[in-house]
Amino acid sequence: MIDTFPAYGGAVAQRSGGAVAAAKVGAVAAVVRSVSLAINDDPHTGTMDYGPPVPKIPAVTISTAAADRLDALLQSDPDARLFIRTSCATLPPVTSHNVMGELTGSEKPDEVVVVGGHIDSWDLSVGAHDDGAGCAQSIEALRLLRELGLKPKRTIRVVLYMDEENGGSGGRDYARSENRKAERHIAAIESDRGGFLPLGFGVSATGAMLARIRSWEPLMQKIGLQWIRPGGGGVDIGPLGESGTVLIDLVPDSQRYFDVHHSGIDTLDKVNSRELQLGANAMALMGWLLAEDGVTSSGTPRTAPGR
Ligand SMILES: [Zn+2]
Structure with a gap:
């Protein structure tokens, strides 16, 4: 494959x-x-x-x-013997937290575009690619928009989810929280495939919405991405999809990801800062377009923004 x-x-x-x-x-x-x-x-x-x-x-x-x-x-030696000693245990759950920050929408603050990754990692390394990269890119995407002085019409919110690796409770709790009841989630973008050279976005949306988002492909190609393809999502944003939120994942080159994934060598020296930045750029642009366009709330497609 x-x-x-x-x-x-x-x-x-x-x-x-x-x-x-x-x-x-x-x-x-x-x-x-x-x-x-x-x-x-x-x-x-x-x-x-x-x-x-x-x-x-x-x-x-x-x-x-x-x-x-x-x-x-x-x-x-078919009769060779293997001795195993383990010291693992499953401890009782403890309370932990998602981490959030946002650029609040200037016109429709209750309509939200999420950009996110997960803040937990397996314990044998810092999880630089899985998923420190997604967290850094999400924060950087908002920082870029703010540095450019852009004020989105709808809220763009960074969500760093807790507990992707051991059950996905952070993603579920975010989607089901009382705090979300008055909000409408237009779309959610997840970066959880490593901080490698971004190739494109995968998008799960219905026909007209998918076509609308795919019409932005030429804009993405200007910043180095190759395509926007059907089919996207992720463990953390998946629960938002149950209420019709468009699910999008950033898809980087996957060839080196599983060399480090869930291992002791998923460390910062394996992350190329320029490749990581290109992914942040892409998330900033996609987040901005979604927040300006609204996609799901627009009903019929409008002309593409000329930004
Ligand atoms: Zn992950």
Whole structure:
């Protein structure tokens, strides 16, 4: 697969469902090869589930290089034994928070365009690409608009969601909060595919709205993006889609993302500041166009803004 995201999507069940599948056939533990294309000694973590009625057996992930060594060892010595010691535990939930800031709309402040990423990360690194990049780009998008002195008609709100990685409660709580009841969410843009060179936007919207947003493709091409394609979304903004919000995700080049994703090497030195900035530029432009145009509230398409 050229796009690594569907490749990951097709392989990740080995991690998320590996322990259950192994327990069903009588395994005492599950050892999973990291879901990554990079061959190195950095293991990649992520969510996994237990399901009744099978026993909850220990489950670990080892690095791709370690998996290759284990495989070679088992080929040469089928009676080789593996000793596993784990110290994992699931602790009770604690209260945490989404982080928000906004440029309030000058004409329709209750109509909102969200730009966001998630502020949590797996604990074995800072999560520079997943999803520090999306947080930085969202904040930068608003900063750019403010620096340009632009005052959007509708509110553009940065939302840095908590708990994308371990269940998505931040996204759900944002969409269902009492504080949202008086607001109307026009669109939500998520950046959660790493801070790499942006290629385009994916958009989930109905026919006329999709066509309207895709008509902005030439504007996006002026700042280096290649396309606006149908089909977009994300874990954090997904719950907003239930009430008809247009869901959009920034799609960067995916080739290096899963080298670092959920591993100890998802660190700031892996982020190219210029590529990161290009993504922020794109989010600023898309957020601005949505906030000026309104898309869903406009009913029939109007002429494209000449900005
Ligand atoms: Zn993420």
